Structures are given as C-alpha cells and as structure tokens.
Amino acid sequence: xxxxTDGPEQLLTTKEVAEWVQLAERSLAIKRQRxxxxxxxxxxNRVRYRRADVEAWIESGGR
Numbered sequence: 707x708x709x710x711t712d713g714p715e716q717l718l719t720t721k722e723v724a725e726w727v728q729l730a731e732r733s734l735a736i737k738r739q740r741x742x743x744x745x746x747x748x749x750x751n752r753v754r755y756r757r758a759d760v761e762a763w764i765e766s767g768g769r
Contacts, residue, residue, distance in 0.1 A: 717747075717754040727764065
C-alpha cells in the first residue's frame, strides 16, 4: 500500500498544522486538550491531523 502525501487523508504533524494555521504549536496543543482544535488521531504516541479535518475546522471558524 502506498503512503499518500497529499489529499484529504494526508496526515500532518502538530508543527505542520501550526505553521499552516499560523498558531504556536503550544496553542494548538492547548486547543487539542480543551477540545476546541481540529480533530486529531493518535498514531502510536504521536498526534496527527488529517488534512480534511483541519480544513473543516478552519471552515467552521476555527472554534
């Protein structure tokens, strides 16, 4: 199975999402803990974000 590097199923790191939405990584982590950030998944002990989930969060006003 090939790893997708783009498209809605692309998995992004916290650093990549923070740069994309112009927030500090810590701010994004706080939003994740409070349940106000984009949906995320855990891959092992690492947090990853699906591109489509981040886009949906942005479209909803980022709340």
